[in-house]
Amino acid sequence: MSITAKRSEESRSASGHEARWEQHNLERQTRILEAAVAMLEESPAGAEIPVQQIATRAGLAKSVVYRQFDGREDLDCRVRAYLVDEFSRTLDAQLDISTGSVEEILVRTIRAVADWMTDHPRLNEFARTGPIAVGADIDAVSGLKVRMSDRARELISSIATLIDVDDSAFDAVPFAVVTMVEGTLTQWVGDPEPTRDRSEIVADLARLAWFVLDGAARSAGVTVDPTAELSAVIAQLSGQAACRA
Incomplete structure (x- = not known):
């Protein structure tokens, strides 16, 4: 395999890995947003739902939520x-x-x-x-x-x-x-x-x-x-x- 062909294959592999990782993150974000919406529906008026409860509802660790969103304000905006x-x-x-x-x-x-x-x-x-x-x-x-x-x-x-x-x-x-x-x-x-x-x-x-x-x-x-x-x-x-x- 030529150097050019090898680099092209490596580039495609990296691109595919990035696409899979992006899809993985998108799926996690959707799970978190759906969990937040479900908990909002169940909560009393004016109540703020802790991030930990949202993470638990989504079946994820709290740290994962903060890796997907830039803090509570960003999470609320995205919801x-x-x-x-x-x-x-x-x-x-x-x-x-x-x-x-x-x-x-x-x-x-x-x-x-x-x-x-x-x-x-x-x-x-x-x-x-x-x-x-x-x-x-x-x-x-x-x-x-x-x-x-x-x-x-x-x-x-x-x-x-x-x-x-x-x-x-x-x-x-x-x-x-x-x-x-x-x-x-x-x-x-x-x-x-x-x-x-x-x-x-x-x-x-x-x-x-x-x-x-x-x-x-x-x-x-x-x-x-x-x-x-x-x-x-x-x-x-x-x-x-x-x-x-």
Whole structure:
């Protein structure tokens, strides 16, 4: 074997070893994060869970936790990031515009938020206690609101492009709707004697969100039936735009 070939083989071996070690660390981090989330769910409001208990739940030594994370603050941030990522995937699935009417998409997305806040109060509380990265200046929930606003803005922009409509009328809509939904549900969840049940508050918020979207759409010269399949509406409006071109 030539020196060049030998070095190439050694390089591949080292690269493979690094990849396996990185995967090993990733698996350990996931175990730790999952353990922390499980213990949060079981803990009383405001309780801080000792790192040792998290390590034990994950089946690891406490020293392993500190090798995977740069201290308690980093661990807490990563737990919040894990929660936000998991919840974002849930919301992305509900925002799938390929199936359902605008009304159905709004209801199922807002219901997912209401379900998470109601069924996981301890996780919701913890997500508000700090950022998803050490040194970040907004808490995890605020960051999630920005992320979902950006996602909604991307969807609206893509639809506007397909139907050849200026999307500037919708600039403020995503954040306004996301903020309204989150703020209203936070107040509702915190009310010890709410006057509306979960289905009613979801329906109310979906209706209000539609009013905002409909107003922006009409100002852009577009009228949409909120009960019609959105993919069919987009196809129809896109065809009309092609005829105008």
